[in-house]
Amino acid sequence: MKRWALALILPLLPLMAKADEGMWLPQLLKTLNEADMQARGMKMSADDIYSVNHSSLKDAVVSFGGFCTGELISPEGLILTNHHCGYGQIQSHSSVENDLLTNGFWAMSKEEELPNPGLFVTFIVRIEDVTKEVLKGATPEMTEDERQELVAENSDAIIQKTTAGTHYGAKIKSMFYGNEYYMFVTETYDDVRLVGAPPSAIGKFGGDTDNWMWPRHTGDFSMFRVYSAPDGSPAAYAKENVPLKPKHFLPINLTGVEDGDFTMVFGFPGRTQEYLTTYSIKPLVETTNPNRIKIRETKLNILKSDMNKDDKVRIQYSAKYARVANYYKKWIGENRGLKVTNAIAEKEALETKFQQWADANPARKAHYGTLLSKFEQTHKEEQDVILPYNYIREAAYGTEILSLAARFRGLIDAPASEREKRVDALKAYAKKYFKDYNAPTDEKVFAALMRLYAEDISANYQPEILQAMNKKYKANFENYAAHFFGKSILDDQQKVEALLNDFNEKSMKTLLKDPAIKLEREFRDIYIGKVGDVMRNTQNALERLNRSYTAGLREMLPNKTFYPDANSTMRVSYGVVDGSTPYDGMRYTSHTYLDGVFQKEMAGADDYVITDRMRELYADKNYGRYAENGKLPVCFTASNHTTGGNSGSPVIDGEGRLIGLNFDRSWESTMSDIKYDKDICRNIAVDIRYVLWVVDVYAGASHLVDEMTLVETKTPAAEEATAE
Known part of the structure; x- marks a missing residue:
């Protein structure tokens, strides 16, 4: 009777991979996805997307700096990525006198392209399943620490064997919480130069007002070029380096896209947690996210105020502000989305069915029967420390002075033989750090965040x-901050440099007495002694439990196609161009146009700035060859499953041509890191025609467009569909 009832229940379970959901490993597309992708409009084969035997789309997609995605769009190494991905580099070349952030930048020759020390791009050479080799010797009786140590040893041996005698790198990544392991063999290029960026009025149009929002009118792109040694191999920056000749670059589709057209996003999504239980989601929604939002909002208000008063501070803190604001707003949208879609109730229903399935069979009950109760107990064990854990990360180390103090800890704790090397590293870091540091701003942030810590965290987790x-200061944290910064040397570039330039035993004593060093060490001691071990133990336990849970789900639903959570490895997602219906009575269309830029200006927000050049071109309707029915496309949405790290990812049509540049999700979609909803979740892309219009018509950098391969005719299939 139980089996009969279960047979009725299982078809009603939420699918693990709904339509348009999924971040798929490219080497598995042939087996898992090719037929579905072709049924939805893809004209390519899986081999055209990923191949180790010939050039394929994967050879045109790079990890940009390890935090974004970029794509090759010319045979001369030209890379396209988001404006916000290149923002730090653009800022580094900016000053009050030469404000590239505000005015934009275009290299009119390769000689004018700007080097970016520390920036790199990484190609994927091949991907291999190494699960058996990585887990060789693992047993169920091992503790999680023992298992992780074995996995690390085996992985190091595999990587060493793979890369020995080559210039390639490799990394092995866990999938499904350690049920599977894949090796990614990589090739990294370190000479990446800034080629072009629109003014912030285009690249950041809408700013924080529009961040995570739709409709969107942002030209969020920038251009770089990757250089190699003359023989094509990776090389550090050198004048004799030459533009890279890529194995593949993306042709560009100028015909545009319509609702229902196939789209594919190829990139390096950062992190999703689609298989979390309600025991993890509830504290995230009820405690962690609200407090992280509170701390970041406090910090953002201070930064914004100071940036508005001083252009130098604005340039110094533009990239920092954007980083803090990005996840602040994301967490707000994530909480809203999870609540609106009843994600917790849906997960609870799945867990109920899982428990019924486990209990229906003695062997399964022995293996999975107590799994959910163990989740509950483990989260109870971390309940007391989760708040101080987040406050130490967000509030204590949300101040720049304590973050700098943490870097000095490495020098203080180093043996004498290591000190010279640590001093040299700090000298280099301090030079870059103080370029974008304003002590009065940091003092205000320190006062505000220490107040939050003192008010919200129990005394047991507060530094003495x-x-x-x-x-002493009767809760007047502004007075405490003034005293603190007055006594510390870590807010003063000249004092820090003087100390490091003649570092000796007296210098060490100076550091040990510094109030920033002392306070940071107390925060660190609390973390290690009272918080860290509990968090590490519970996270290890949850890793093991999640490994069993995902294995159980796959066993329970053998006909469903599962995908591993994103973990900054190369993935493919696919869907169609589409609008969305996030709330009752609300329908978003899928495209925006330049007209909307001027309509938004009427709202009067500071984030809606329009340049004089834009006004002239709009008045003349000078759209070059990039218009559609007399209107200039700007952005569009599609149902591709994306997350952080997909910023800069190419949006590709069914023929393998570039149609847009992924840069965001709608606010309602931010929950897709935990729960994807086919009616709500949409990625946002800047239309490639808007990108080219800005480069070609607005900036006059037509030489860059001349490098590209532009396709201006529809395919026969598309023409037939249009005729019908």
Whole structure:
């Protein structure tokens, strides 16, 4: 009777991979996805997307700096990525006198392209399943620490064997919480030069007002070029280097896209957690996210105020502000989305069915029967420390002075034989750090965040210094901050450089007495002694439980196609151009146009700035060859499953041609890191025609467009569909 009832229940379960959901490993597309992708409009084969035997789309897609995605769009190494991905580099070349952030930048020759020390791009050479080799010797009786140590040893041996005698790198990544392991063999190029960026009025149009929102009118792109040694191999920056000749670059489709057209996003999504249980989601929604939002909002208000008052501070803090604001707003949208779609109730229903399935068979009950109760117990064990854990990360180390103090810890704790090397590293870091540092701003942030820590965290997790200062200054944290910064040397570039330039035993004593060093060490001691071990133990336990849970789900639903959570490895997602219906009575269309830029200006927000050049071109309707029915396309949405790290990813049509550049999700979609909803979740892309219009018509950098391969005719299939 139980089996009969279960047979009725299982078809009603939420699918693990709904339509348009999924971040798929490219080497598995042939087996898992090719037929579905072709049924939805893809004209290519899986081999055209990923191959180790010939050039394929994977050879045109790079990890940009390890935090974004980029794509090759010319045979001369030209790379396209987001404006916000290149923002740090653009800022590094900016000053009050030469403000590239505000004015934009275009290299009119290769000689004018700007080097970016520390920036790199990484290609994927091949991907291999190494699960058996990685887990060789693993047993169920091992503790999680023992298992991880074995996995690390086996992985190191595999990587060493793979890369020995080559210039390639490799990394092995866990999938499904350690049920599977894949090796990614890589090739990294370190000479990446800035070629072009629109002014912020285009690249950041809408700013924080529009971040994570739709409709969108942002030209979020920038251009770089990757250089190689003359023989094509990776090389550090050198004048004799030459533009890379890529194995593949993306041709560009100028015919545009319509609702229902196939789209594919290829990139390096950062992190998703699609298989979390409700025991993890509830504290995230109820405690972690609200407190992280509170801390970041406090910090953002201070940064924004100071940036508005001083152009130098604005340039110094533009990239920092954007980083803090990005996830601040994301967490707000994530909480809203999870609540609106009843994600917790849906997950609870799945867990109920899982428990019924486990209990229906003695062997399964022995293996999975107590799994969910163990999740519950493990989360109870971390309940007391989760708040101080997040406050130490967001509030304590959300201040720049304590973050700098943490870097000095490495020098203080180093043996004498290592000190010279640590001093040299700090000298280099300090030079870059103080270029974008304003002590009065940091002092205000410090006062505000220490107040939050003192008010919201129990005394058991508060540094003694903080408690003493709170009492001494009668909770006046502005006075405490003034005293703190007045006594510390870590807010003063000249004092820090003087100390490092003649570092000796007296210098060490100076550091040990510095209030920033002392307070940071107390925060660190609390983390290690009271928080860190509990978090590490519970996270290890959850890793093991999640490994069993995902294995159980796959066993329970053998006909469903599962995908591993994103973990900054190369993935493919696919869907169609489409609008969305996030709320009752609301329908978003899928495209925006330049007209909307001027309509938004009427709202009067500071984030809606339009340049004089844009006004002239709009008035003349000078759209070059990039218009559609007399209108200039700007952005579009599609149902591709994306997350952080997909910024800069190419949006590709069914023929393998570039149609847009992924840069965001709608606010309602931010929950897709935990739960994807086919009616709500949409990625946002800047239309490639808007990108080319800005480069060609607006900026006059037509030589860059001349490098590209532009396709201006529809395929026969598309023409037939249009005729019908």
